[in-house]
Amino acid sequence: MRRGREVAPRPGGVRPAGIAPPVIELRELTQVYPGGHVGLDRLTLEVQRGEFAFVVGPTGCGKSTLIKLLIGEVTPASGHVLIAGRDIQKIGAKKLPMLRRRIGTVFQDFKLLPNRTVYDNVAYALQVTGGTRSEIRRKVPEILRLVGLQTKIHNYPDELSGGEQQRVSIARAFVNHPPLLLADEPTGNLDPETSIGIMQLLYRINRTGTTVLVVTHDREMVDKMRRRVIALEAGRLVRDEHGGGYHDESTREFAARMRAEMGLEEARRLDELDR
Amino acid sequence: MSRLTFFIAEALRAMRRNAAPSVAAIVTIIVTTLLLGVLVPVLWASASKNSEVRNQIEQRVFLYEDASKSEITSLQHRLRQLPHVTAVQYVDKKQALKILRTRVKGDLKNSISQLKNNPLPRSFNVKVDDANNLEAVRQEIVPPGSAGQPKPISPIIQEVTDSRQQAATIRRVTSAVEIVLGVIAALLLLASLLLVANTIRLSIYARRREVEVMRLVGATNWFIRWPFVLEGLIVGLIGAGVAVGILWLGKVTIADPLSANLDLVANLQTMGFAPLVAILAGAAMAVSALGSGVTLRRFLRI
Numbered sequence: 001m002r003r004g005r006e007v008a009p010r011p012g013g014v015r016p017a018g019i020a021p022p023v024i025e026l027r028e029l030t031q032v033y034p035g036g037h038v039g040l041d042r043l044t045l046e047v048q049r050g051e052f053a054f055v056v057g058p059t060g061c062g063k064s065t066l067i068k069l070l071i072g073e074v075t076p077a078s079g080h081v082l083i084a085g086r087d088i089q090k091i092g093a094k095k096l097p098m099l100r101r102r103i104g105t106v107f108q109d110f111k112l113l114p115n116r117t118v119y120d121n122v123a124y125a126l127q128v129t130g131g132t133r134s135e136i137r138r139k140v141p142e143i144l145r146l147v148g149l150q151t152k153i154h155n156y157p158d159e160l161s162g163g164e165q166q167r168v169s170i171a172r173a174f175v176n177h178p179p180l181l182l183a184d185e186p187t188g189n190l191d192p193e194t195s196i197g198i199m200q201l202l203y204r205i206n207r208t209g210t211t212v213l214v215v216t217h218d219r220e221m222v223d224k225m226r227r228r229v230i231a232l233e234a235g236r237l238v239r240d241e242h243g244g245g246y247h248d249e250s251t252r253e254f255a256a257r258m259r260a261e262m263g264l265e266e267a268r269r270l271d272e273l274d275r
Numbered sequence: 276m277s278r279l280t281f282f283i284a285e286a287l288r289a290m291r292r293n294a295a296p297s298v299a300a301i302v303t304i305i306v307t308t309l310l311l312g313v314l315v316p317v318l319w320a321s322a323s324k325n326s327e328v329r330n331q332i333e334q335r336v337f338l339y340e341d342a343s344k345s346e347i348t349s350l351q352h353r354l355r356q357l358p359h360v361t362a363v364q365y366v367d368k369k370q371a372l373k374i375l376r377t378r379v380k381g382d383l384k385n386s387i388s389q390l391k392n393n394p395l396p397r398s399f400n401v402k403v404d405d406a407n408n409l410e411a412v413r414q415e416i417v418p419p420g421s422a423g424q425p426k427p428i429s430p431i432i433q434e435v436t437d438s439r440q441q442a443a444t445i446r447r448v449t450s451a452v453e454i455v456l457g458v459i460a461a462l463l464l465l466a467s468l469l470l471v472a473n474t475i476r477l478s479i480y481a482r483r484r485e486v487e488v489m490r491l492v493g494a495t496n497w498f499i500r501w502p503f504v505l506e507g508l509i510v511g512l513i514g515a516g517v518a519v520g521i522l523w524l525g526k527v528t529i530a531d532p533l534s535a536n537l538d539l540v541a542n543l544q545t546m547g548f549a550p551l552v553a554i555l556a557g558a559a560m561a562v563s564a565l566g567s568g569v570t571l572r573r574f575l576r577i
Contacts, residue, residue: 093496094495097495111487111491125492129492129494130278132277172488172492176492
């Protein structure tokens with residue numbers, strides 16, 4: 001199923017055999033809101049498999065619209081969104097849920113269910129997509145270990161810090177190991193140190209081969225990450241830089257460099273002394 | 276199987292959190308079902324009474340006490356020759372009393388045997404070929420006289436039953452009852468439909484986060500809808516169950532003793548309790564399914 005989808009020829013284009021299509025491909029994508037406000041203006045770009053890319057820009061530049069278009073929440077005014085070579089407008093309402101199972105999404109406000117525990121929040125994603133009980137029992141503790149919340153599985157979201165809540169939401173998004181992870185302002189509500197932790201986690205997920213696309217307005221953080229940066233302004237692509245070459249660093253090196261670059265090393269040491 | 280338990284658990288969880296509107300919807304369904312439970316048998320009975328009247332295609336011609344035998348035979352002869360008349364049967368006083376005895380029961384039967392003499396008149400049963408010709412035959416037996424007053428074809432005729440009037444009276448009364456009860460039932464059905472719809476709408480609102488998460492992680496449309504549909508059906512089921520229980524209590528404590536003592540109630544042709552329960556449960560479920568369906572279509576964008 002998965003393989004078949006990824007090598008499917010993209011409509012209207014001939015691709016040499018054996019080369020997978022980009023995970024995300026946007027062609028002349030335009031979105032206009034009722035009232036004439038332009039969300040996106042003929043945006044064309046590709047994100048390849050395994051990439052870690054940022055989308056940045058001021059408020060109202062179309063970043064969040066982009067996420068909604070990528071998961072088929074809204075339909076574009078014109079142009080095409082291709083996920084793994086498939087035009088999502090041609091998928092149809094019935095198969096759209098299947099596409100969403102292959103895309104993990106993380107939001108600034110976490111979107112956790114307040115009356116369910118950490119474990120149940122993550123299990124819920126498996127339950128509602130038809131996961132079996134044994135599958136849930138196996139996968140949920142595993143993913144919670146990966147995000148570092150194995151000690152908090154029976155806590156409710158309001159008993160967790162913001163960073164921990166975001167980790168739960170990442171665990172939920174990644175529990176099915178989707179090939180693409182979208183994050184809309186994942187660190188918007190978090191302090192810089194916690195943000196680095198979340199970025200480290202997203203980077204770890206990226207290292208497993210998952211394509212990660214992070215939408216943020218935090219340019220400072222993005223500049224220091226040295227990853228691909230797609231900058232939008234008024235719905236147009238104004239910058240697309242494939243940042244400077246740190247792609248093979250480990251997640252530990254990554255976090256250390258991030259802390260150093262953001263001047264947080266000192267703060268972290270002080271923090272550790274307190275504990 | 277685990278899916279079904281998941282749906283039911285979600286529906287019950289939603290109902291607990293959404294208790295007030297759920298209870299309101301259940302109570303309305305109870306009232307509606309109760310009313311239907313009374314209305315349906317009443318309509319059934321009146322419909323059967325109507326058809327009974329319609330099938331009575333005979334005119335009864337009652338005679339004066341002092342009619343002589345020769346007068347009676349000549350009248351019988353004349354009646355036989357009227358158009359549309361298929362048979363004329365003579366009922367003398369003894370036979371009339373016998374027929375009356377077979378029609379009544381209990382105390383009334385005893386009081387008949389205590390009568391000193393027979394008060395019943397002699398009569399002719401005039402069978403007519405079709406119910407529509409009843410009135411024509413009546414006109415032949417009692418043609419309107421020159422002064423505008425009816426003048427019977429024979430002086431021994433005391434009275435001719437007016438089955439048309441009888442039927443019309445019954446029909447008028449029952450149709451008025453039917454219309455009033457029908458309007459009330461229709462309004463109540465509408466109210467319960469809207470209340471179920473509203474309950475589901477509030478439930479969707481209360482669970483909008485769950486719905487959002489379900490959509491994000493890729494739950495299929497029907498997977499999202501099923502708990503809400505079940506919630507509506509559970510509301511309908513509880514309402515119908517309670518109403519049927521109350522109806523059964525009413526039948527045991529009121530209707531059964533009444534029909535044991537009163538011939539009027541016992542003689543009413545109506546339906547059994549089991550088919551009635553089936554109809555009511557079906558109606559309650561249909562209303563709640565429709566109510567939740569309408570809301571899902573309008574408010575659950577997937």
